[in-house]
Amino acid sequence: MKLSHSLAVLIIAWFAVIGRIQAVTLEVNEGNSTCIKAELSASFSITYNTSNSTRTAQFSLPDSATVDTGSSSCGTDNSSPWLVALFGPGHTLGLSFSTNGSLYNVANLTLQYNLSDTSIFPDANSSDVVTVVSSSVGIWATINTTYRCVSPTTFSVGGATVTFSDMRLEAYMPGNDLSPTESVCTADKGSPTAPPTTASTTTTPAPPPTPPGTPERGTYSVNNSNGTVCLLARMGLQLNFSYFSLSQNKTVQELVNLSPNETSVSGSCEASSASLVLIQEQTTTLNLTFTLNSTSNKYRLSAITLLANWSDMTVPFRASNDSLDYLRSTLGRSYMCNAEQTLTVVPTFSLNTFRVQVQPFEVTTNQFATAEECQMDQTQMLIPIIVGAALAGLVLIVLIAYLIGRKRSHAGYQTI
Ligand SMILES: *[C@@H]1O[C@H](CO)[C@@H](O)[C@H](O)[C@H]1NC(C)=O
Ligand SMILES: *[C@@H]1O[C@H](CO)[C@@H](O)[C@H](O)[C@H]1NC(C)=O
Ligand SMILES: *[C@@H]1O[C@H](CO)[C@@H](O)[C@H](O)[C@H]1NC(C)=O
Ligand SMILES: *[C@@H]1O[C@H](CO)[C@@H](O)[C@H](O)[C@H]1NC(C)=O
Ligand SMILES: *[C@@H]1O[C@H](CO)[C@@H](O)[C@H](O)[C@H]1NC(C)=O
Ligand SMILES: *[C@@H]1O[C@H](CO)[C@@H](O)[C@H](O)[C@H]1NC(C)=O
Ligand SMILES: *[C@@H]1O[C@H](CO)[C@@H](O)[C@H](O)[C@H]1NC(C)=O
Ligand SMILES: *[C@@H]1O[C@H](CO)[C@@H](O)[C@H](O)[C@H]1NC(C)=O
Ligand SMILES: *[C@@H]1O[C@H](CO)[C@@H](O)[C@H](O)[C@H]1NC(C)=O
Ligand SMILES: *[C@@H]1O[C@H](CO)[C@@H](O)[C@H](O)[C@H]1NC(C)=O
Ligand SMILES: *[C@@H]1O[C@H](CO)[C@@H](O)[C@H](O)[C@H]1NC(C)=O
Ligand SMILES: *[C@@H]1O[C@H](CO)[C@@H](O)[C@H](O)[C@H]1NC(C)=O
Numbered sequence: 319m320k321l322s323h324s325l326a327v328l329i330i331a332w333f334a335v336i337g338r339i340q341a342v343t344l345e346v347n348e349g350n351s352t353c354i355k356a357e358l359s360a361s362f363s364i365t366y367n368t369s370n371s372t373r374t375a376q377f378s379l380p381d382s383a384t385v386d387t388g389s390s391s392c393g394t395d396n397s398s399p400w401l402v403a404l405f406g407p408g409h410t411l412g413l414s415f416s417t418n419g420s421l422y423n424v425a426n427l428t429l430q431y432n433l434s435d436t437s438i439f440p441d442a443n444s445s446d447v448v449t450v451v452s453s454s455v456g457i458w459a460t461i462n463t464t465y466r467c468v469s470p471t472t473f474s475v476g477g478a479t480v481t482f483s484d485m486r487l488e489a490y491m492p493g494n495d496l497s498p499t500e501s502v503c504t505a506d507k508g509s510p511t512a513p514p515t516t517a518s519t520t521t522t523p524a525p526p527p528t529p530p531g532t533p534e535r536g537t538y539s540v541n542n543s544n545g546t547v548c549l550l551a552r553m554g555l556q557l558n559f560s561y562f563s564l565s566q567n568k569t570v571q572e573l574v575n576l577s578p579n580e581t582s583v584s585g586s587c588e589a590s591s592a593s594l595v596l597i598q599e600q601t602t603t604l605n606l607t608f609t610l611n612s613t614s615n616k617y618r619l620s621a622i623t624l625l626a627n628w629s630d631m632t633v634p635f636r637a638s639n640d641s642l643d644y645l646r647s648t649l650g651r652s653y654m655c656n657a658e659q660t661l662t663v664v665p666t667f668s669l670n671t672f673r674v675q676v677q678p679f680e681v682t683t684n685q686f687a688t689a690e691e692c693q694m695d696q697t698q699m700l701i702p703i704i705v706g707a708a709l710a711g712l713v714l715i716v717l718i719a720y721l722i723g724r725k726r727s728h729a730g731y732q733t734i
Contacts, residue, residue: 536578
């Protein structure tokens with residue numbers, strides 16, 4: 319192999335306009351010429367095992383990321399160009415490219431992470447270096463143009479997700495700088511700042527269509543490390559939040575139902591807190607945390623976090639509140655509410671629940687314990703009783719009026 323790469327790394331770090339995610343510049347060189355150049359911000363979401371539960375680590379590609387000169391290459395006849403960014407102790411992000419002469423694409427996206435890094439993966443029960451690969455990521459561009467995608471786009475790689483934003487990259491470069499002509503991803507189309515485009519590229523994901531109606535009821539459970547169910551929930555969920563829509567160029571209010579069959583479930587159970595994490599199509603993450611007050615033996619839904627990262631958004635939507643007090647019940651019981659409830663999290667986000675039954679603690683034999691029903695259901699049960707009582711009262715009044723009337727007319731006869 320007559321490849322002698324002298325690889326230079328230029329790192330430009332600045333705070334992204336919003337979000338404070340660092341952008342990193344990475345270059346792969348061969349001789350004096352650059353073949354791959356990428357400017358991007360990336361953030362990762364990785365689920366890993368602790369000794370007694372699973373956890374999700376969320377972190378960004380640091381500005382100290384460098385090109386791994388050992389693995390990166392401009393490609394040969396039998397190997398593809400490969401950009402490998404190295405960060406921290408043994409974490410890497412790799413992009414491998416291929417071309418057919420008129421288009422080039424990211425052929426595979428590789429993420430390698432080192433579970434021994436306790437700063438990112440505290441309490442991981444393994445010290446393995448895990449490698450996950452995703453092919454056909456859908457990053458395409460015309461050759462001799464720069465692929466541009468400022469909008470955040472999320473890719474799932476194994477059990478992890480990688481979200482790129484502020485991305486500009488080019489492979490098979492004709493010069494040493496990014497080509498001035500750009501291939502703009504669909505997510506950026508319609509953006510007010512979008513310059514003229516040369517070729518269209520496709521990226522995932524499209525924002526969920528505006529469906530609603532009542533959401534389907536899903537059954538979700540979280541397992542302990544020993545495989546026993548520790549949190550059990552059955553409910554329909556609907557998100558109600560507002561964000562700035564790129565395609566409509568205005569703030570829109572969106573109602574989104576969670577579809578149980580498109581939702582992946584994870585979570586954790588600890589002695590006094592339990593959480594349920596629902597991820598819909600890698601773009602929408604809802605985290606519900608229950609806490610137990612062991613003095614009063616009552617539990618409640620104490621924290622709700624929503625992270626939505628749709629291509630129609632300028633920045634990912636994040637909303638979180640950890641001092642909530644919803645779905646209260648007693649330890650050893652489940653909480654039930656058939657009536658629709660609106661759980662306000664922040665002014666721009668509320669969660670609507672439908673036909674909820676949940677038990678975050680002391681689940682035995684995979685079944686709900688006796689339910690404590692919410693006030694609203696009890697009130698709703700009262701309605702027929704009240705209506706019945708009112709009707710009975712009405713009948714009584716009519717009867718009394720009739721009797722009085724009859725007595726009066728009787729008296730009338732006597733005066734004649
Ligand atoms: C790279 O550039 C240096 C100086 O700019 C030049 O001396 C050298 O010959 C070049 N190498 C190649 C392989 O072009
Ligand atoms: C966590 O443990 C489960 C069960 O042993 C295993 O199937 C899964 O692959 C592990 N997850 C990770 C991220 O290591
Ligand atoms: C991903 O691309 C790299 C570089 O081309 C290659 O070494 C690796 O085998 C590829 N992995 C998969 C699963 O295709
Ligand atoms: C993983 O991290 C540990 C601790 O930081 C380090 O000793 C080890 O060399 C790392 N593994 C790799 C492959 O870099
Ligand atoms: C490259 O692939 C694209 C999309 O599949 C196709 O439209 C184009 O004709 C191909 N170009 C060549 C030279 O094969
Ligand atoms: C790309 O640019 C190089 C150098 O300018 C040129 O030789 C090549 O033909 C161009 N390729 C295409 C497909 O336009
Ligand atoms: C978006 O709306 C603003 C103000 O309403 C307007 O100035 C701007 O031109 C609009 N942009 C697009 C791309 O429609
Ligand atoms: C780590 O925990 C998972 C479940 O949480 C378990 O399946 C796995 O065997 C554990 N691995 C080690 C190395 O202890
Ligand atoms: C599983 O683990 C939980 C707590 O981690 C414990 O309460 C329970 O008894 C265990 N069940 C079995 C079958 O070992
Ligand atoms: C999920 O269920 C809905 C309605 O039941 C159906 O329309 C949709 O195709 C399903 N999606 C998947 C991925 O199975
Ligand atoms: C799970 O493990 C962590 C650390 O190893 C410990 O602090 C916690 O109490 C454990 N939780 C349960 C429910 O055993
Ligand atoms: C737990 O409940 C007791 C009794 O209702 C209350 O005094 C205490 O403040 C609660 N503790 C927490 C942490 O909420």
